[in-house]
Amino acid sequence: VSTQSTWGLIIGKMRIFVLLALIGYIFAKFPDGFKFGAATAAFQVEGAWLEDDKSPSVWDNLAHLQNFTADGKAPDIAADSYHLYDEDIKLMKDAGIKHYRFSIAWPRIVPRGRVDTPVNMKAVEHYKKMIQALIDAKITPYVTLYHWDMPAILAIQGYGLVDKYFVKDFLYFADTCFKHFGDQVKHWFTFNEPWVMAVLNTFKKRDESTKPYLMAHNTLLAHAETVNLYRKKYKEAQNGVIGIVLNSDFAFPKDPKNEQNVAAAQRVLDFMLGWFADPIWLGDYPAIMKERLGKRLPEFTPEQKELLKGSSDFFALNHYTSYLYEDGNFTAQEDYWSDVNGTRSMKPEWNTTDMDWPIAPEGLYELLVYIKKKYLSDPKIPLYISENGMANKEEKAEDALIDGPRINYLQRYLASVEKAITEGGVNVMGYFVWSLLDNFEWWSGFSKRFGMTRIEYGDVPKRIKKASLDWYKSFIEANSQLVLTNTIYSYYQE
Numbered sequence: 001v002s003t004q005s006t007w008g009l010i011i012g013k014m015r016i017f018v019l020l021a022l023i024g025y026i027f028a029k030f031p032d033g034f035k036f037g038a039a040t041a042a043f044q045v046e047g048a049w050l051e052d053d054k055s056p057s058v059w060d061n062l063a064h065l066q067n068f069t070a071d072g073k074a075p076d077i078a079a080d081s082y083h084l085y086d087e088d089i090k091l092m093k094d095a096g097i098k099h100y101r102f103s104i105a106w107p108r109i110v111p112r113g114r115v116d117t118p119v120n121m122k123a124v125e126h127y128k129k130m131i132q133a134l135i136d137a138k139i140t141p142y143v144t145l146y147h148w149d150m151p152a153i154l155a156i157q158g159y160g161l162v163d164k165y166f167v168k169d170f171l172y173f174a175d176t177c178f179k180h181f182g183d184q185v186k187h188w189f190t191f192n193e194p195w196v197m198a199v200l201n202t203f204k205k206r207d208e209s210t211k212p213y214l215m216a217h218n219t220l221l222a223h224a225e226t227v228n229l230y231r232k233k234y235k236e237a238q239n240g241v242i243g244i245v246l247n248s249d250f251a252f253p254k255d256p257k258n259e260q261n262v263a264a265a266q267r268v269l270d271f272m273l274g275w276f277a278d279p280i281w282l283g284d285y286p287a288i289m290k291e292r293l294g295k296r297l298p299e300f301t302p303e304q305k306e307l308l309k310g311s312s313d314f315f316a317l318n319h320y321t322s323y324l325y326e327d328g329n330f331t332a333q334e335d336y337w338s339d340v341n342g343t344r345s346m347k348p349e350w351n352t353t354d355m356d357w358p359i360a361p362e363g364l365y366e367l368l369v370y371i372k373k374k375y376l377s378d379p380k381i382p383l384y385i386s387e388n389g390m391a392n393k394e395e396k397a398e399d400a401l402i403d404g405p406r407i408n409y410l411q412r413y414l415a416s417v418e419k420a421i422t423e424g425g426v427n428v429m430g431y432f433v434w435s436l437l438d439n440f441e442w443w444s445g446f447s448k449r450f451g452m453t454r455i456e457y458g459d460v461p462k463r464i465k466k467a468s469l470d471w472y473k474s475f476i477e478a479n480s481q482l483v484l485t486n487t488i489y490s491y492y493q494e
Helices: 003-013 058-063 081-095 121-136 152-156 166-181 194-199 211-233 259-282 287-296 302-308 336-340 361-375 397-401 404-422 467-478
Strands: 014-020 025-029 035-039 099-103 140-146 187-192 241-247 250-253 315-318 322-327 342-345 383-388 428-434 453-456 462-465 480-484 487-493
Touching: 035 140, 035 383, 035 467, 058 152, 081 121, 081 462, 081 467, 099 428, 121 140, 121 166, 140 166, 166 211, 187 194, 187 211, 194 211, 194 241, 194 259, 211 241, 211 259, 211 302, 241 259, 241 383, 250 259, 250 361, 259 287, 259 302, 259 322, 259 336, 259 342, 259 361, 315 361, 322 361, 361 383, 361 404, 383 404, 397 453, 397 462, 404 428, 404 467, 462 467
Parallel strands: 035 099, 035 428, 099 140, 140 187, 187 241, 241 315, 250 322, 315 383, 383 428
Antiparallel strands: 014 487, 025 480, 322 342, 453 462
16 A cells, blocks of 8 residues: 555545543553563464364354354454464564463363363474464463363363363363473463353353353362462472453443442442452452352352462453443343343443444543452552453454554553553553454454454465554553543544
């Protein structure tokens, strides 16, 4: 694309009107050692879905069902990062990204899924080479063990998240990873977003009031046992850290002066973040969940509580959006949503992403301060934003040359992180953009683009840098820049 046509696109296809509030200037300075990174997940970018003795995952089976995804496509190739990881590493190195969060595919490492079944050494060697390539490029690996791609055979045989055997099966996979990769990897995440795993699932009607809570319970137990295994067997020699990635929106009361609205917003936070954070940091489920669910909420034994409490060396948070909440209109408690009983809305001035999620960076600030006050009594415990980003609508490749909404989003959310550090006293020590690459966005297929790099999908996917990747490079290089925290951006597509 020529310089002339590029300017034509910028002027003709998108006009950016910027109104600067005079009080909105701050100089964003992040602490020394702050980790600016990017993130992906194996199933969403790797492709090579049956290569080198990999078995299908549960999501492989789902994605190949007719009309299951929004665009009817499956990630058999995706971004082909299984073969093209060198290109991904070059993108990060050129952009100054020195921290990379990715996941290791369970169906590659242990194709049959079960404890004591054969380990696939082809997959082990692949990941060892990839991790070493990262290290050689001076990029620190952050590994997620489970990012939703359970071996399908476990679900087919009935051994899944709701099964008592799940903990042992997952421990075997985790132990295998610690054994083979622990000399290279010093940052581990057990599970990614257990709330999504438990809630955004397809249950039979008769199971909707119980299975989400059983899934979450088993996941928490598997997490605690995995952390215990690592600390007892590997930590002294490998000197790594381990934790879990939790996701949460922030819930504002629709009317802060309305007690019912305030209670509804708190209930949403307890049922979303507290469901997992309370057992890990405080030792048990939130009181409101016990009160509303009764016997439907599984109980921890005293030994399990002891194992769970303190089972994370850091607080890792995925955050994308916030909402306003008031009481819902459910009259019976029949599933998770009626148990929460909240109705959400948004402020009229909030814009939305291509996922229709409100853009409300002030929610991230409030959530970080909330986490600090409720969970992080030790101020030395680090907090990481393990995912944050947006899906931006791109009709064609040329749109990636502009990428204004994503730059605006990242700029504003990073300003909220900086504010939480300097004004809220939160020990945030890292921020990972979701995502380095456009990827397979689960139920949405390839119809949503979260990447700072555009993927032109095909037999050999092509990578095209977006303007946001260049912007992020500049931000990292400076480690301080003028951030317009009270800036209003209006985007008009013609």
